[in-house]
Amino acid sequence: MSRLAGLTGFKTLARREILRFLRRPRNTFVPPFVTNVLYFSVFGVILGDRVGEISIGASTEPIPYILFILPGLVVLGAISNAFENASFSIFHGRWNDYIEETLTSPMSYSRMVVAYIVAGATRGLLVGGLIAVIGAFFTPVGVAQPLYLVAFALVITLLFSSFGVVGGLWADDWDNLTMMNQFIVRPLVFFGGVFYAVRELPSPYQELSMLNPMVYMVNGVRYGFLGVSEVDPNWSLAVLSGLTAAILALDIVLFKRGYGLTD
Amino acid sequence: MTGAIEVENLRKQYEGVQALDGVSLSVPEGSFFGLLGPNGAGKTTFINILVGLVRRSGGRAEVFGHDVEDDYREARDAIGLAPQEFNVDHFFPIREVLEHKAGYHGIPASEAAERADEVLKQVGIYEKRDTRFNWLSGGMKRRFMLARALITDPDLLILDEPTAGVDVQLRHDLWDLITELNESGTTILLTTHYIEEAERLCDEVAILDSGNLLTVATPEELMDRGxxxxxxxxxxxxxxxxxxxxxxxxxxxxxxxxxxxxxxxxxxxxxxxxxxxxxxxxxxxxxxxxxxxxxxxxxRTSLEEVFVDMTREGGSDQESAEAVAADGGERQ
Incomplete structure (x- = not known):
């Protein structure tokens, strides 16, 4: 099979995966829309008025609470959707056996994996963008560091889409998928500095929080939007990129070995 | 000449179950080859090893000279599979499912669309092209499985119980279509429970039982044995x-x-x-x-009687199977 034919296979699978969620906007975009309108209303407007402003660095100006939580909510929506899309797509294909259409094709395993990941990341980016737009209706928001914002948005959605592939291969029941998202992804995000500044936590919680990769993601995206971060954005970007490459490699190995796919 | 399928000492062990126990088999290019055996004989395992859905435990398996694991891309590119169980993407209308399958095989989008229409017409469900798989009738589902196997214009068409549960008319339609394909040079590997089907269509049949290959012979030769x-x-x-x-x-x-x-x-x-x-x-x-x-x-003894006789004895009666092997067949 030629390289060009292999690329056609990749493009076909990625397109199929993207069309699957685009053709169901009620499933893809309505839930995060409703959830984030509620988040911005309750946490941003109602509670935000009481919290006032929040400072995330000694040398930076305090920022309104609703603006503070906006990047975190974008991250939450983006990575949840990236993870869900990849994990659901693979698990659903396994559950109903139609993943065999792909597995019995001459596509290379690495192209299959990248197609699933790209589609998941695309969904994450679209939902993240939607949340940013919703936030803009509640509070004026600019983009202080556009390149960083794009880079972090890409890396975190690719990372969680890659995690989603592992989840989709590992799960042997629908409950496993729900469990991964509800009990692993969301708690990490909530304790990752979405709703509070990590530097305000007492020791040892502040130090423990720094072990949570979400802290780096939330702060990276916050740096992109607001130009301020509790951690060095370059260091965060490097670590997250390395982690993404590692999980991508793991995905490819699992596919090659047929983990969860072949008997 | 390289066979369409060359298998040597092929083994597959699941937990505690020897699904294939050293099967050696050669399917000539261009032939219409039947794989017969009772439930649990190892037929589907054999097929799934060829297409990459099952990993072999040992032995060698090649499709047109390409190892099914080491050169899996070349091997799979040559195969069109219509499995026994329905495994169709039900998010998309069937025409798009076909286009996707063609795309996975590297066929460009415009050509894939043309081919999709072509094979849907070929199997007689073109008017249902915008319907999702789950909304098709049982017979149409079977037709679609064949269409999907044909969309890539395979050199080797593997049909696992293609006429299971379909009415007589459809069965005959499918037979005609498959025969035409074979006459145009496509190698066909057919598994079926309808012995009449194998007797009518196949150049050669192999009989599997409990993971063992009992014999390979033409239907005529087998009937002569009974x-x-x-x-x-x-x-x-x-x-x-x-x-x-x-x-x-x-x-x-x-x-x-x-x-x-x-x-x-x-x-x-x-x-x-x-x-x-x-x-x-x-x-x-x-x-x-x-x-x-x-x-x-x-x-004359029917192939069915020979089959029943062989598989009744074959799984447990070593002597009987060996006698069959000595009579021109193979046994591992």
Whole structure:
């Protein structure tokens, strides 16, 4: 099979995966829309008025609470959707056996994996963008560091889409998928500095929080939007990129070995 | 010439179950090859190893000279598979499912669309092209499975029970279509429970049982191995079987082929291997013994009877299977 034919296979699978969620906007975009309108209303407007402003660095100006939580909510929506899309797509294909259409094709395993990941990341980016737009209706928001914002948005959605592939291969029941998202992804995000500044936590919680990769993601995206971060954005970007490459490699190995796919 | 499928000492072990136990088999390019066996014989495991859905435990498996694991992309590119179980993407209308399948095989989008229409027309469900798979009737689903296998214009078409649960008319339609494909050069590997199907379509059949290959032969050869029934209607039938040396096994010649003799009303029923060779001697012997023959008929053993006989014995009776192997077949 030629390289060009292999690329056609990749493009076909990625397109199929993207069309699957685009053709169901009620499933893809309505839930995060409703959830984030509620988040911005309750946490941003109602509670935000009481919290006032929040400072995330000694040398930076305090920022309104609703603006503070906006990047975190974008991250939450983006990575949840990236993870869900990849994990659901693979698990659903396994559950109903139609993943065999792909597995019995001459596509290379690495192209299959990248197609699933790209589609998941695309969904994450679209939902993240939607949340940013919703936030803009509640509070004026600019983009202080556009390149960083794009880079972090890409890396975190690719990372969680890659995690989603592992989840989709590992799960042997629908409950496993729900469990991964509800009990692993969301708690990490909530304790990752979405709703509070990590530097305000007492020791040892502040130090423990720094072990949570979400802290780096939330702060990276916050740096992109607001130009301020509790951690060095370059260091965060490097670590997250390395982690993404590692999980991508793991995905490819699992596919090659047929983990969860072949008997 | 490289065979379409070359398998040597192929083994697959699941937890505690030997699904394939050292199968060696060669399917010639361009042939129509049947894979028969009872449920659990290892047929689907065999197929799934070829297409990459099952990893072999040992042995060698090649498709057109390409190892199914080391050169999996080349091997899979040559295969079109219509599996027994429905495994179709039900998020998309069937036309798009076909376009996707073609795309996975590297066929550009515009060509894939044309081919999708072509194969949907070929199997007779073009008017349902915008329908999702789950909304098709059972027969249409079977037709679609074949369309999906054909969309990539495969050199090797693997059909796992393609006519399971379909009505007679559709079965005949599918047979015609498959036969045409084979005549145009496509190698066909067919598994079926309908022995009549194998008898009618296949150049060669392999019989698997409990993961073992019992034999590979043409349907004709297999039927020759089974006994035929010679029915002779007599004018004044005796109470018991006629007392003749030939029927007692006392003569010298074709009576060695006789396995059983019994009376069934006014008919003498002689079970014999290659009944056509026994018949002349039997007629002469009856005539000499003074019996008047009213009617005479030889019915050949069906492939189904041979199959039932072999698989009843084959899984557990080592001697029987080896005897079959010695008779021109294979056994691992």
């Amino acid at each position: 006994p035929d029934k010679i029915r002779v209607t007599l004018r004044n039938p005796p109470v018991g079987t006629p007392d003749m040396p030939m029927l007692r096994g006392g003569g010298a010649g074709s009576e060695d082929r006789i396995e059983a003799v019994e009376m069934d009303g006014d008919q003498l029923v002689v079970t014999a291997t290659q009944g056509g060779l026994v018949a002349p001697d039997l007629v002469r012997a009856l005539d000499r013994a003074g019996h008047e023959i009213v009617n005479f008929d030889i019915s």
